[in-house]
Amino acid sequence: MMYLNGKSFNKGIVKFTDYKIYKQQIIEIFNSYKNLRGNLNDGIDVKSLENKISNLKNNQFIIAVAGEVKAGKSTFINSLIKEEILPTDVLQATNALIEIFYSKKPYLKITYASGKVEVLEDETKDLLKEKLKKVAAIPEEYRDIPVNLIDLYLLEYGNIPIIDEEFIKYLEERSGIENLKEVRYKLENYIMSRSKDNIPIRIELGYPFSWEFDEIRLVDMPGVNAIGGVHDLSFTFLEKANAILFIHPIKPIESESLKRFVSSVITNKSKETLFLILTHSAVFFEEKERLLEEAKRIYSSIISPDRIFVVDSILKLIYEDLEKGKTLEEIKKQSRHKRKWVMYFQDLAEEEGLEEKKAFLSYSGFEELIPVLENFLVSVPFLELTKILESILDGYKEQISIYQETIELLQKQKRDREDFLKEIERMQKGLKKLETYCYLILEEAATIFMGVHSPIEARLNEFKMTYYDIFLNTKELEELRKYYRDAENGLNQLVKENLKQISEFFRKRLEQVGEQFKEEYNISVPKIDLSAIEEACRREVIRKEPIIEEKLESLLENWNFLKPWKWFKSERTKKIIVGSREIFDKEAFLKILRNSLLENFIEVVEKLRDEFYKALNFYKAKIGYILEEKRNRLENLKKELKSNERIDYEILMIEKKITLIEKEVKKIKALYKILQ
Template sequence: MIGQRHREKKAAVLDVWRRYSAFRGLTDDGVDPAFLELRAKALEDGKYVLAIVGETKAGKSTFINALLGERILPTDILQSSSAIVEIFKSEKKYVEVRYADGHVERVEDDLNTPDVDKAFEYLRRIGSIQDRFRKIPATLIDAYIVDGRIKPDSPLPIAELESASKLPLKGKEGLLEEYVRARTLDQIPVEITFGFPLKYAFDELRLVDSPGVNALGGVQDRTFAYLHNANAVLFVHSMDGSVENSAFREFITHVIPNRTKHALFLVLSKSGTKSKIEIDEKLGEARSLFSQEFDSERILHADSMFKIMSEEILRFATVGDLEAHYDERRVYYEQRYEQEPRQEWRDEAVTYTIKTNLLASAMKRIGNGADREFVRSELRRLSNFDVMERTIDEFSARAPELQLAELLAAVKRGYENQIIAHEQDIDFLEKKKKHPQTLENELNEIRRLLSMYKLSMHEFAEQMMAKYVGTNAKYRKKLEDLKSEHLQAVQAATDGNMVRKVLADFHDANSTFIDEVAREVRDEFKNELARLGDQFKSEHSINVPTVDIDGIEAKAKDASHQTTEVPRDPKDFWERARKFLSMGFWSPTGSEPVFDPGCFLHNFKSEAARGINGIVGEDYEFISHFLDNFIAEFKRALQSLIDGRQKAYEELLEQKATNDETLADIAAAENRKRRISEEVSHVSEMLEDLR
């Protein structure tokens, strides 16, 4: 099950952090407790977004139902709607819809009426589309209405719709106008959240279903934003269709940003009835075609219907009973369709026909004499969901495990610093018991050495400021190269989708660059602290304070973001550019403004280029602010640690104690050191497991 490994490991890590936090108390061990608590809370509250995208009629909704083990979505939902559905685990079942005009509607199920599924029916109603509108680009039209590119009583941009959707629309003008007349902003859903009491154990999972991407105007901005920020993206493509000429090629080469490729899976659906040779050939073809674009091991096959059937068979005593159920439901919906020819009744009848045929096909392979449990296991094997989920689960655990490892490493560092402090306390207590005057002289010398240590680190901080700020700063050429590369990509773009992709790629590359500079500064401070620490230990036999550089880096970045305009969310980039959408309109003399794709693309490119140039200029300001904030926070933390040491030394000298009391203090310190050492061993084992 997706998320199983991560959930278990996260619980174990958070348990370790809680024990450390309680054990640490008010001890200053060089780890910033407030920063560590924020890390732990972010980890605890973190959501895992699994986005599902694909071509219409690839079985996307059926795939989601099979993945979650529940019939969450009507099977024909949102095939022609621009809305996004976000599904998550909740105690109550409800649907909440935000429409394009901003108003929100919420429908809850009454648990006392299990035969009436209000949420499901509401979702079916708002996501369905009348048969006569199924061959026009409804997603694109909805998006144009929301953006203001299609206005009431204005001519429809039919040529542009035809070009963008790749659908033949000549002769369908009347149908298009009829659709547009009925689509006002208060009727166009843009975001749907679906709370459901899932059996799925991974509570943090947020599963996002997006509109189909082929022949409907491509991936709209809301979908694009979800894909860009998703932890994993599953593109569903029917194994019955061509892989080479599929919408997936356009999707991976011209639509999604590079970062999304690192989280992308291609799922070839409807594989259950295919032979092993057919499946291997299709997988091999796809892996050969896209090996340069993303990891070919993330190309998988699955059959949603077989997975659903493997769950449904548990409700029946025999396979024959399941077959009879499918046949009864098929007849029921065929009769309803005859009485009232609604698309949903037809879809239900088709679904049960497919299930009947698939079960008959499977039983030919399995053998009619097999018992229910064996049939269930074979249906699940044919679905290949176990293999697919295991692959996604292993991938899904990697990125969060980096966060787990960071938290564990900070805990380990704090424990190790406490051990060093206890060893020093034991040494001082032994000397106080035997030679009080010698201890006083030694502590006075340590005070002098700590002042030298602080002075050395302050001098190093000033050297770092000169190295990273100014016209000769080492990173300037790399930043200029980054700007040049993406400006060229903007100019080479042939449509708005490609410009949007370049902006997202620039955001990611820019964010990575800023992070690299911050990490470089952090690592240089860490290395200097380690070097000076080793030097003072070898030359003067003292342990100098250890500053939480990771916490300082995070605080400095956060403070710098608050004082500069560097965007922290990629949507800031393309929204900043897309607000100039109106610049794509031109007004012929004496007529309404007309949207001109060429005019829009030109202005979109100009605004994108202006944004990239502006952001690069802001990067220099950001790095300067970052260094200022980093050094100020570093000096404050270092001074606080030194002051704490000085105070502890004074208290040790002033404390009057008998030999027995001193011996008891030594024993207590030894015991505490031993307990901490046990925790360090445990944390080290967990870190090794994460690696």
């Protein structure tokens, strides 16, 4: 329909507003479904549907905005949310990321490395802006010292190092900055001013923005370092992000940091969510088309061309000012930044005979970006919507078939009780036989899907070998982190695919059996919600919750979201003694970490296999349960003696219900058609 793996976009562009409308409709459809269904088991796993609905309700879209220092990240976000609230032109502290979300009242929460929390509510925009600047930015005078390294040292070791030659050498080596000795006093001053109590690690900003914004969380990431690296908390966010926007000035077009970011930081999975946003297009306005084409060519192997855009955030901000009723003259006077661009593009607009406001928006490039971005973000949940509709439709179909079967039986009962009892007995016999059949199918499944020659074994082994090699050959800590994550994600995928195969197998077999039983015993094989079973199994196998369900609030405790990773890091940190100081020995640490990860990885794979086998039992239990229920229903029908009036009344009620269901089905089908 729309796109697969974010690779290609077709005609159907979905906007947030559309999505929100459809979502609301589907929530209503689900509520009616729950009512109409009552206690009747139509084979649909209502709990699982309910989960999906509640996920929809709490859905959050995370947009991570990453890029090198000074690339224009904060300005870009400001222009997107139409408020100049994030500090720009100040160096963002390396360990502070700022999350921005919609809130009716302004709200600012700052969490420091020590755990200390500060909350500001109901403050004015200017005050929030000031506070943000103070907290998230690094003072100008420290720009030439490796503040991020010092902060990281503090975060890792908790104490402030003595600044001696060794430490200065350590800083120089790791930062690539030379002659730090000469600014020793700066180092001292900086270190004196830092403690876990004033290193912010998470800043949450709620504000009544005027974008269709309430489900979006934008994250202003600290600049990736020159070699494209990010620290663990940033990595966590990148992993969770629904879209990663890598901001890069349009010139120079070639970016080492982007290449490294892609090759060694973000996981394969996240690669599918990556956008490249080239900013500052106003500065090279004449060349921008050419540069865009060049970027698409240069980055074709790492990023899909329909996810590369050229924008100018300042032009967008000018447009927003105009939207708010300011005149170009006023804008010129108020902002030094904008002045030059107002003048240049005002002229251009005049030349081209364009209306001012329109011109600035069009020159900004955001008109192209925003629809694609919105569509990209809602496409996945959109698919989820259609899946929910499909399940409900299946449920209704089964309900109608159960009701019709019941009406038939009731009519038979009215005509001839003998005959009716015989029919029920025949059906019960059929069900008994069906149960045996189902177990046979399960046996068959076990031989196909379990054991040394099963497809999952082959895949698991292959997988193990691949990652074994990758781990062993990884020389950088950061890459190891990415590959470990890749391995975990890969396992998830592997499990998913294999469970799907099992489900497919059951689906086909049950269909065959169904035809046979319909003819022989006049019973329909009860509907089994295989996709819900699949999901339940997946939850058993992979303990990690799907991202959507994860509460963002718990992220801080999940500072170690990368659990094994973090665990190894903190438990097995290898330090060596250099002179009087313990210094982090990267080589030794990497070796230990690599081995630990390997051990852990293999353990996970083994465990996974066990769990996977258990999944088959899960199918068995579910199928057994559904068949038993159907038998009980027949048993009850048999026992009950009913007068003809009673029977007529029941039939009438059932027919009424069928009419209601048919009405809903019609509604769903209409909506389904739109969504397709």
